[in-house]
Amino acid sequence: MVRPAHTIRPKPEHEGKSSERRGFLRWILFAAAGGVAASMGVLVKLVVPQKTGGYIPTVKAGDILVYAEGVKKGKPVHLDDLQVGDSALTYPKGKEANYANIIRVIRAQPDAFQPPTRVDWTDRGIxxxxxxxxxxxxxxxxxxxxxxxxxxxxxxxxxxxYDPLRGAKVVxxxxxxxxxxxxxxxxxxxKLIITGGFAGPVGPLL
Ligand code: FES
Known part of the structure; x- marks a missing residue:
């Protein structure tokens, strides 16, 4: 039904202005909430350690490397076990339950390494x-x-x-x-002994 023209009340000017004001206030509140959320995100990143896909290694200086598989499983890895070109899958002794600790050792000629390998982190080609x-x-x-x-x-x-002679560069x-x-x-x-932690996070990043 069409309403007679005289019954349609024109919107008072102050009503239009107040609805504009309400819209503007809503916009300000949204912007402020967004700003707070962004700042919280930055704060959380600074305070909480970066996630590493859930893999948290517990390797530390003094750990003895032992075989992770084969007939020598659990026994210490010795330099003489490995000839140039050989490799072994190992764990720090007593820390086998944590998959983040798994380590591959490789023996090369001591002068075969190239950057970005940390040569001072190698010993006798290992x-x-x-x-x-x-x-x-x-x-x-x-x-x-x-x-x-x-x-x-x-x-x-x-x-x-991964290239073992060039810092495990992805090839x-x-x-x-x-x-x-x-x-x-x-x-x-x-025996092969760990002297420090990993150069960076292990496994995939989240
Ligand atoms: S290449 Fe190693 S998990 Fe895909």
Whole structure:
């Protein structure tokens, strides 16, 4: 039904202005809430440690590396066990339950390493890296070829390739970054000992 023209009350001017004011206030409140949320996000990032995909290694200086598999599982890895071109999958002794601690050691000629390998973190040609693939956290394997320069750290899940002589630089496949190096030394008995933590987060980042 059409309302007679005289019954349609024109909107008083002050009503229009107050609704504009309410809209403006709402906008201000939204903007303020957004600002607070953004600041809280920055604060949380500063206070809470960066997530590392849930993998929190507990490797520390003094840990003895032991075999993670094979007939020598649980036994310390000795320098003489490994010839140039060999590799072993290891854990710090007593910390096998934490997959974030898994470490691959490789033996090369001491002068074979190139940047960005931390040569001061190697000893007598032994270098150690996290063995947790940075793509989707499969275990990184070792493919020994005729020469150490041709051998490669490989993740068979999606053919991720890491160069062991160049700081585990990614040379193929989907891993987004190198597996981090961890410093080691050979003790007086020839055992491999960790001397510090990983160079960076292990496994995939969230
Ligand atoms: S999980 Fe290693 S390449 Fe995908």
């Amino acid at each position: 270098v150690a890296y996290s063995s947790l693939c940075t793509h989707l956290s499969c275990t990184v394997s070792w493919e020994k070829r005729t020469a150490i320069t041709a051998s490669i750290m490989i993740c068979y899940c999606h053919n991720g390739l 193929g496949g989907p891993p987004p970054r190198p597996v981090p190096q961890v410093p080691i030394k050979v003790d007086a008995e020839g």
